[in-house]
Amino acid sequence: MSRYLRLLAAQLRASTQLALQYRVDFVIGGVMSLFRLVWTLLPVLVVWARRPEIAGWTLGEALLVVAWFRLLNGILEAAVHPALVAVIDHIRTGTLDFVLVKPADAQFLVSTARFEPWRVIDALSGVGIAVYAFLKLGVWPSAAQVGAALALTVASVAILYSLALLVVSAAFWVVRLDNLIYLFNAIFDAARWPSTVWRGAWRILFTFVIPLALMTTYPALALLGRLALTTGLAAIAGAALFAVIARAIWLRAIAHYTSASS
Amino acid sequence: MSAARSSLPPWLRAAPALLRIGLLEAFAYRAEFIVWMLSTTMPFIMLALMSAVTREGTIAGFDQPAFTAYYMATLLVRHLTGSWVVWQMVMEIRQGTLALKLVRPLHPLWFYFLEAVSTTFFRSLISVPLIALAFVLLGAGGSLVTDPALLGCAALGIAGAWILNFTLSAAIGTLGLYIESSVAVWDLWIGCFMIFSGYLLPIELFPPWLASAARSMPFPYLQSLPVEIMTGRHDLAHALPLLLRQAGWAAGSIALLLLLWRRGVRRFAAYGG
Numbered sequence: 001m002s003r004y005l006r007l008l009a010a011q012l013r014a015s016t017q018l019a020l021q022y023r024v025d026f027v028i029g030g031v032m033s034l035f036r037l038v039w040t041l042l043p044v045l046v047v048w049a050r051r052p053e054i055a056g057w058t059l060g061e062a063l064l065v066v067a068w069f070r071l072l073n074g075i076l077e078a079a080v081h082p083a084l085v086a087v088i089d090h091i092r093t094g095t096l097d098f099v100l101v102k103p104a105d106a107q108f109l110v111s112t113a114r115f116e117p118w119r120v121i122d123a124l125s126g127v128g129i130a131v132y133a134f135l136k137l138g139v140w141p142s143a144a145q146v147g148a149a150l151a152l153t154v155a156s157v158a159i160l161y162s163l164a165l166l167v168v169s170a171a172f173w174v175v176r177l178d179n180l181i182y183l184f185n186a187i188f189d190a191a192r193w194p195s196t197v198w199r200g201a202w203r204i205l206f207t208f209v210i211p212l213a214l215m216t217t218y219p220a221l222a223l224l225g226r227l228a229l230t231t232g233l234a235a236i237a238g239a240a241l242f243a244v245i246a247r248a249i250w251l252r253a254i255a256h257y258t259s260a261s262s
Numbered sequence: 263m264s265a266a267r268s269s270l271p272p273w274l275r276a277a278p279a280l281l282r283i284g285l286l287e288a289f290a291y292r293a294e295f296i297v298w299m300l301s302t303t304m305p306f307i308m309l310a311l312m313s314a315v316t317r318e319g320t321i322a323g324f325d326q327p328a329f330t331a332y333y334m335a336t337l338l339v340r341h342l343t344g345s346w347v348v349w350q351m352v353m354e355i356r357q358g359t360l361a362l363k364l365v366r367p368l369h370p371l372w373f374y375f376l377e378a379v380s381t382t383f384f385r386s387l388i389s390v391p392l393i394a395l396a397f398v399l400l401g402a403g404g405s406l407v408t409d410p411a412l413l414g415c416a417a418l419g420i421a422g423a424w425i426l427n428f429t430l431s432a433a434i435g436t437l438g439l440y441i442e443s444s445v446a447v448w449d450l451w452i453g454c455f456m457i458f459s460g461y462l463l464p465i466e467l468f469p470p471w472l473a474s475a476a477r478s479m480p481f482p483y484l485q486s487l488p489v490e491i492m493t494g495r496h497d498l499a500h501a502l503p504l505l506l507r508q509a510g511w512a513a514g515s516i517a518l519l520l521l522l523w524r525r526g527v528r529r530f531a532a533y534g535g
Contacts, residue, residue, distance in 0.1 A: 032450070046468060190307050192307070193314075
């Protein structure tokens with residue numbers, strides 16, 4: 001275990017040093033992050049300015065969902081996507097061999113290989129929106145509510161990561177998959193609104209098939225103290241199960257791998 | 263026949279073959295193409311929010327069918343006018359393969375233009391029937407204009423938006439000849455586009471100061487002008503001056519592109535040589 005922690009630290013250090021080479025990117029990244037913030041918030045502010053409540057959510061409450069959307073998007077872009085792109089590249093060019101011969105778990109190595117530290121700004125802006133939302137609501141969550149929201153966030157990251165791992169596993173069979181990442185991003189965009197906005201089949205799709213509701217709406221509900229304990233526990237159990245299945249599929253996929261050169 | 267063809271200038275004579283190549287390429291990568299098209303989800307996501315809003319009554323004159331028509335028209339115009347030529351240009355400049363286009367006896371921008379035309383055609387084959395079906399299924403067809411003059415204006419608006427999207431995308435791609443981070447410029451551009459073009463929200467929903475700021479920028483002419491004409495938000499007397507203004511922006515952006523290209527291509531040796 002401590003060996004893996006040391007490895008993680010080394011990988012993080014390498015990514016950070018790589019990112020520090022491109023300091024102009026940091027400035028551009030910061031500006032872009034601000035920009036994405038404006039364009040996420042603008043529709044919310046414009047629309048809620050006309051209505052006190054939409055689909056059962058006031059502005060302050062909806063901002064919590066937006067905050068979690070930003071937070072998860074930041075984690076996705078900082079840690080999950082770069083690794084995903086890197087491993088798909090490895091598979092296509094055959095250099096995955098070099099990863100597989102290293103004496104550590106291959107899944108661990110590929111998923112920690114690349115971070116984009118600047119994207120952390122996105123995640124931090126999510127925390128900023130959450131604080132603003134609570135200032136607006138005038139109440140603060142209890143420690144237990146924050147704990148529940150954090151537990152759900154961990155579960156959400158596990159789901160995002162597992163989805164990414166499934167995409168990578170698919171790349172062993174179908175090589176050109178880079179654009180599936182963009183499709184994934186485009187679908188994740190639907191998580192920016194409270195899930196009650198969606199109706200009928202869409203609601204079922206975004207709760208059970210692609211559990212976007214779990215990722216942004218449930219943490220917001222937990223912070224507001226409105227999430228039933230059983231729903232929260234079921235969500236966490238579902239996320240854990242999903243992660244186990246994704247790991248099993250990855251192991252099968254990697255057994256199937258025959259290297260690009262042979 | 264062959265005599266008539268050979269009397270044409272070379273760039274025009276090459277056009278049919280280049281268009282055919284563009285179509286075949288789009289067809290060869292059709293799976294990728296469709297995944298790209300599916301990635302345009304934003305109009306649906308905004309429509310879901312707006313539908314939730316209109317459950318409690320209209321907003322700024324928009325009711326449920328009006329929003330459905332607005333966002334379906336937005337989707338149609340985006341598919342018919344969107345341009346991503348910047349990615350190809352940036353890649354070719356970085357890898358130096360732009361040189362292969364420079365040695366051919368045709369203007370390189372002509373290649374990009376014809377490829378964009380055939381891509382748009384291929385995209386329209388898929389998107390137009392599907393969006394027409396969506397209009398029928400969602401019951402939003404009634405919010406569209408039927409007056410032939412206005413339909414003609416909408417078609418002109420789409421053509422103008424296509425030209426603006428293409429030339430500005432190509433102009434930002436050309437910036438790759440000057441600076442390394444032209445992709446970041448594109449990201450900024452797309453960000454402004456999302457907000458000010460009426461892509462996310464109808465401009466009428468903005469507070470007045472923001473709406474008038476948006477309308478003084480080129481962005482509405484890239485996207486919302488044909489959408490607004492199609493959904494009957496302008497009569498003929500309003501639509502024509504707006505189309506003229508769009509033509510003005512288009513002429514300006516073509517001039518900008520040609521100027522940037524002419525000056526930039528002299529610097530290209532820095533990468534290739």
